[in-house]
Structures are given as structure tokens and as C-alpha cells.
Amino acid sequence: MTVQEKIHEYLSVHRDEMVEDIKTLIKVDSARAEALPGKPYGEGAAEALLAGLSLFEKHGFLGKNWDNYAIDTVINGKELGLDILAHLDVVPGGDGWTKTTPFEPIVEDGKMYGRGTSDDKGPAVAALYAMKAVRDLGFELDKDVRLILGSDEECGSSDIAYYFGKNTHAPMTISPDADFPLVFLEKGSLHTTFTAEVSLEEGLPRVRSAVSGIKVNVVPAKADAVVEGMTADEMNKYVKEAEDETGVKFTVSLVEDGALMIHADGVSAHAASPMDGNNALTALLKLLSSLPLAESKTKTLLHNVTTLFPHGDYCGGGLGVNLEDEISGKTTLTLDLFELNDTKMSGTFDCRACNSATEENTKNVVQKKLSDAGFEPNDSPLNPPHYVPKDSELVKTLLETYTDVTGEVREPLAIGGGTYVHHIENGVACGCADPSVDNHMHGPDEFVIIDQLVMSAEIFALAIVKLCGK
Known part of the structure; x- marks a missing residue:
């Protein structure tokens, strides 16, 4: 039998055992909670790490707990050649589950349902079984493999910063927390908030207030503004034009003091792919800027912010940072948070910067554009x-291994988001998700296809x- 055939047979035999081990981890609600003495991410995260240590011990691996930030184990104690980095924390269970409750895993039709099945407890166990297969089958390694399981990936990865403050990196690292075949490029990021002082001027018509957005990395689906000094009939002409130009639906209603409430309904999307949505905020700003407002500082600033963030511009053209390169594609940029009241106008945008982005050609350009437009930007660094x-060697070997196991040839991925290895x-x-399958990650009824997970373990073991082999 070939090495791959031996690994495949071993993991097939241990398939059901792997499933039960994953269930053990899923039953722990390890969403980040209030810190406790010796438990920086709360009781659940610490409990998950202890459960991970128990799995290490069950399978004959010596584990170490790094102050309830992370745990680790190795195969043979030799010089490190490879780190495998996964996490045992999860996003909150949430509502809307139909198959089971978030922390009561079930198996149905070849799928396991539960919070963390695909992100990232299932992949963490797949990595452990890959190491177990290599050890139990007696494959000789020149270099060692270290499995690190963290507990704060979902909330900033301070766990790994702590861990690597006390440990050195292996020469190569893979993280089973993305799509197959692998992610070779993660765009940079820049989140900038800009503000300007305003006052509620006496001239009419005027925009009294505006608000939109729930998170900086989510394209807003809704936006609202209150306008004084116009009738509904007068407003409807401008609303119709804005709807035709943006595709966003506007609703106009009368509020108690005779002002008009304008509500915009767009389409939400993740800020890493803003073109998948239709930004209600930028559409609303376009509408407001088209109104016959009285001359004022607020009117000027509304015009300026609309010019800097024109509706439909998802590449930073208005801010002068519409960069593109062959490796990563285009920079994307989307205005996702905004507020106007009687003292202040503020906004925050999310930029996913292409591989050629630098402080000089991205951050500094943005800062000057915002300052010239009358806003004060905060000094956020470019990640x-x-x-x-x-x-x-790492990318070529992983791609080759993926093809060996699956028979498929796929190109590595460039993404707008960031992962544990950024x-x-x-x-x-690298893995464990198939990009063609919606695992409902972070949503209700999160699941993993068990055969996909076993195949992932086979890929990791062969890699x-x-x-690291002789």
C-alpha cells in the first residue's frame, strides 16, 4: 500500500471515533465571556481547552496549557518543522436553529450539526487525527509537528499573540480555518473613522439627522435620515431619481413635528465583498446631497462625503486608493457606519487593501483626502x-497533496478577510471548507460534512x- 492508501484506511477505521471526539468539544459553549481569574476568555473557553487537553491525553499526546490562552502538543519532540494552528472558541450560539440547539451536536444524513462543527472544532480534531495517523502508522519524520489550539480567534486572536510571546514559530504554519485548497494571500485592512463638528443651522430645507450601520465590516442594508423644510410631494421627485440610479428602495413618512423621515432599504454584504450588496448608506447620502438644501456647513460636508464615497464605488475611487495588482486583484472600500446629529458628523469605512498597498499609497492618501474635505480622520494604521x-515549498506541497487526495486541481485563493495566520x-x-458548500458558519444550523472532514484529515496527514518526513 502507498502512504496515501495507508492514511486513508487508517482514518476510515477511526471515522466514528473522530465524530464522537468532535461532539465532546461541541457540547462546550466556548464563546468569549467575561474574564475570570486565570481564565482570560471566561469559563467556557477555559473548559474547551481542558477538553482539548483530555483529547490529547486520550490519544497518547502530551499536552500543555499556556495559561488558558492556548494548548499545544507535538508528535516526537524533534526540531519543529510545521505548526498547525486551529481554535476552540466559537461565536455565540444564537437563535434560529432548526436541526438541534447550538451545543447539542447531532448527526443526520452524513452531516454533523452544532456550533463549531465547521469553525473550528471539527477541523481542530481533523488535524489531531492527522497527527495520530502519522504517528500510529510509523511514518518517520525528520521534523516535528506542533498542534496549537487557541481560544480567542473570533475576537481578535490575542490568544496567539500571547502564545507566540512565549514560543517561537515553526518554519511553516497551516491553519485549518478557511477554504480548500488554501489561501495564499490575505488583503491588508484599514478601518478609519472621520469626524467633523456641525451645528443645526436655521436655514431650510436642512438635514436634521442621519444614521446607518451596525458594524464596520458589514455593508449596511438600512439607513435613515430626518429632513426639515420639504413636503412629501417635493421629496418624492428626488426619491424617485435616487431609486432609479441606485436600486435602493426609499420610504418617506411624516414625523410628529412635520419633518420627513427617509428610510433606505439596500442589501447587506460582508465588507470583504461589498459588491455583493447594495449600500443603503451611500444611496441615502446620494439622495440627501441632491436635495435643494439651504447653504450650510452640514450641506457642504454631506456633499463632500458623498463625493468621497460615491454610491456604487466599491474600490476606493473617491478616496483615490483604487489600486489593483495581478496577485490580489482590486482594493475594496465601503462606508459602513455614519451618524449626523446637531453637533457632529462621523463615519467609518472598511478598506481591504490589495497586495501592493502601503501606508504611503493608501493610508496617507486617505488621510489627506478626508482632511481636505473638512474631516478629522483618526490615525488608524494599515494592517x-x-x-x-x-x-x-509550503504552497506547492499543499496544492499537490490536495490534488493527490481529491483528484482535483484548484488554484490557491486570495481573500479580502484575515485568518489566524495573517x-x-x-x-x-488550508481547509477544511469546500467553497461550494454553505456550512452556515456563524449562523443557525452550522454543520460539517463528515466525509469532508475525514478527507481533510487525510490531506493534513499526507502533507x-x-x-516533515524523511
Whole structure:
């Protein structure tokens, strides 16, 4: 039998045991909670790490708890060649589940349902079984493999910052917390808030208030404004034009003091792919800027912000940062938070910067544009892109291994989001998700296809042999 055939047979035999181990972890609600003495992310996260240590011990691995930030284990104690980095924390269970409750895992039609099945407890166990297969089958390794399981990936990854403050990185790192075949490039990011002082001027018509957005990384589906000094009939002409130009639906209603409430209904999307939505906020700003408002500082600033963030511009053209390169594609940028009241106008945008982005050609350009338009931007740094070349040993070996196991040839992915390895040199996110399958990650009825997870373990095990074997 070939190495791959031996691994495949081993994992097939241990399939049901893997499922039960995953269930053990799913039953722990490990969403971040209030810190407790010795438990930086709360009781549930610490309990999940202890459950992970118990799995290490069950399978004959010696584990170590790093102050309830993370746990780790290795195969043979030799010089490190590879880190596998996964996490045991989850997003909150939430409502709307139909198959089961979030922390009561069930198996149905080849799928396991429960919070963390796909993100990231299932993949963490798949990585453990990959290491177990390599060890139990007696494959000799020149270099060691270390499995690190953290507990704060969903809320900022301070766990890994703590861990690597006390440990050195392996020469190569993979994180089973993304799509197959692997992510070789993660765009940079820039979140900037800008403000300006205003006052409620006496001239009419005027915009009294406006508000939109729920999170900086979510394209807003709704936006509202209150306008004084216009009738509904007068407003409807401008509303119709804005609807035709933006595709966003506007509703106009009368409030108690005779002012008009304007509500915009767009389409939400993740800020990493803003073109998948229809931004209600920028559509509303376009409408407000088209109104025959009385001359005022507020009117000028509304015009300026609309010019900087024109509706339908998802690449930062208004801010002068519409960069593009062959490796990562285009920079994307979307205005996702906004508020206008009688003292202040403020907004916050999310930028996913392409691989050629720098402080000089992105952050500094944005700062000057905002300042010239009358706003004071905060001094948020550019989080640089993360890139591992396609011709690196790590990327080539993982792609080759993916093809060996699946029979499919796929190109590595460039994404707008960030993963656990964003700040780790020579680290890539690899599996366990199939991009063609919606696992309802972070939503109700999250699930993992069990055969997909077993196949992932086979990919990881074969990759370990190729990257660290004799």
C-alpha cells in the first residue's frame, strides 16, 4: 500500500471515533465571556481547552496549557518543522436553529450539526487525527509537528499573540480555518473613522439627522435620515431619481413635528465583498446631497462625503486608493457606519487593501483626502497584506497533496478577510471548507460534512509526511 492508501484506511477505521471526539468539544459553549481569574476568555473557553487537553491525553499526546490562552502538543519532540494552528472558541450560539440547539451536536444524513462543527472544532480534531495517523502508522519524520489550539480567534486572536510571546514559530504554519485548497494571500485592512463638528443651522430645507450601520465590516442594508423644510410631494421627485440610479428602495413618512423621515432599504454584504450588496448608506447620502438644501456647513460636508464615497464605488475611487495588482486583484472600500446629529458628523469605512498597498499609497492618501474635505480622520494604521508565494515549498506541497487526495486541481485563493495566520510568516490557511458548500458558519444550523472532514484529515496527514518526513 502507498502512504496515501495507508492514511486513508487508517482514518476510515477511526471515522466514528473522530465524530464522537468532535461532539465532546461541541457540547462546550466556548464563546468569549467575561474574564475570570486565570481564565482570560471566561469559563467556557477555559473548559474547551481542558477538553482539548483530555483529547490529547486520550490519544497518547502530551499536552500543555499556556495559561488558558492556548494548548499545544507535538508528535516526537524533534526540531519543529510545521505548526498547525486551529481554535476552540466559537461565536455565540444564537437563535434560529432548526436541526438541534447550538451545543447539542447531532448527526443526520452524513452531516454533523452544532456550533463549531465547521469553525473550528471539527477541523481542530481533523488535524489531531492527522497527527495520530502519522504517528500510529510509523511514518518517520525528520521534523516535528506542533498542534496549537487557541481560544480567542473570533475576537481578535490575542490568544496567539500571547502564545507566540512565549514560543517561537515553526518554519511553516497551516491553519485549518478557511477554504480548500488554501489561501495564499490575505488583503491588508484599514478601518478609519472621520469626524467633523456641525451645528443645526436655521436655514431650510436642512438635514436634521442621519444614521446607518451596525458594524464596520458589514455593508449596511438600512439607513435613515430626518429632513426639515420639504413636503412629501417635493421629496418624492428626488426619491424617485435616487431609486432609479441606485436600486435602493426609499420610504418617506411624516414625523410628529412635520419633518420627513427617509428610510433606505439596500442589501447587506460582508465588507470583504461589498459588491455583493447594495449600500443603503451611500444611496441615502446620494439622495440627501441632491436635495435643494439651504447653504450650510452640514450641506457642504454631506456633499463632500458623498463625493468621497460615491454610491456604487466599491474600490476606493473617491478616496483615490483604487489600486489593483495581478496577485490580489482590486482594493475594496465601503462606508459602513455614519451618524449626523446637531453637533457632529462621523463615519467609518472598511478598506481591504490589495497586495501592493502601503501606508504611503493608501493610508496617507486617505488621510489627506478626508482632511481636505473638512474631516478629522483618526490615525488608524494599515494592517499590511499577508502573502506566501505560490512557488513556495509550503504552497506547492499543499496544492499537490490536495490534488493527490481529491483528484482535483484548484488554484490557491486570495481573500479580502484575515485568518489566524495573517501575521505569521510562511503561514497559510488550508481547509477544511469546500467553497461550494454553505456550512452556515456563524449562523443557525452550522454543520460539517463528515466525509469532508475525514478527507481533510487525510490531506493534513499526507502533507505532514511530505513536509516533515524523511
